[in-house]
Amino acid sequence: MSTRRIGLWLLTTLFFFFLAFTLVVWGLNRMLVGGTPALGSGTILTVRLQGAIGEVAQQGPFVGPITVREIDEALRRAAGDDRVSAVFMEVGPLGGGYGKTQEIRAAVRRFRDSGKPVIALLEIGTNLDLYLAAAADTVYQVPTG
Numbered sequence: 001m002s003t004r005r006i007g008l009w010l011l012t013t014l015f016f017f018f019l020a021f022t023l024v025v026w027g028l029n030r031m032l033v034g035g036t037p038a039l040g041s042g043t044i045l046t047v048r049l050q051g052a053i054g055e056v057a058q059q060g061p062f063v064g065p066i067t068v069r070e071i072d073e074a075l076r077r078a079a080g081d082d083r084v085s086a087v088f089m090e091v092g093p094l095g096g097g098y099g100k101t102q103e104i105r106a107a108v109r110r111f112r113d114s115g116k117p118v119i120a121l122l123e124i125g126t127n128l129d130l131y132l133a134a135a136a137d138t139v140y141q142v143p144t145g
Contacts, residue, residue: 039083046088047071049104049132053096068100072107079114087111089120089136092129101132108135 054065078084089108094101112118112135120136122129133139 041083042085043083044086044088045078045084048090049094050090050092051095053100068103071104075107075111079111086116087118089118091120091122091133092124093126094128098128101128105132105135112137
């Protein structure tokens, strides 16, 4: 065989192995992750606001903290979705500072303007947590908090 022919054969084989590997990874991803979950009417969106609030969404295989933008986008979508009837927030302890908390609070207020209720649960009530939870219609606090 000539060198050119061997090189072409190797390149073609490499391409097919790459294609097969891509299809296997895609298939495993579809099996493990699945599709989007189905929402029934009366669904309550649960938002856990605990720990650090990130600046930028994490890229790659590692999941970073939730960002203000992701929270705002989720609340905007929920406000316009007839299947979502309320939001339940688990608040605290937050570690994002008052600037980020003020933005999240504004997103919660916009959601409330849609006429749907917001319920907040506080485990440990720091000033930052209370400030955010006060944007809700109803606030529950654990007695030991």
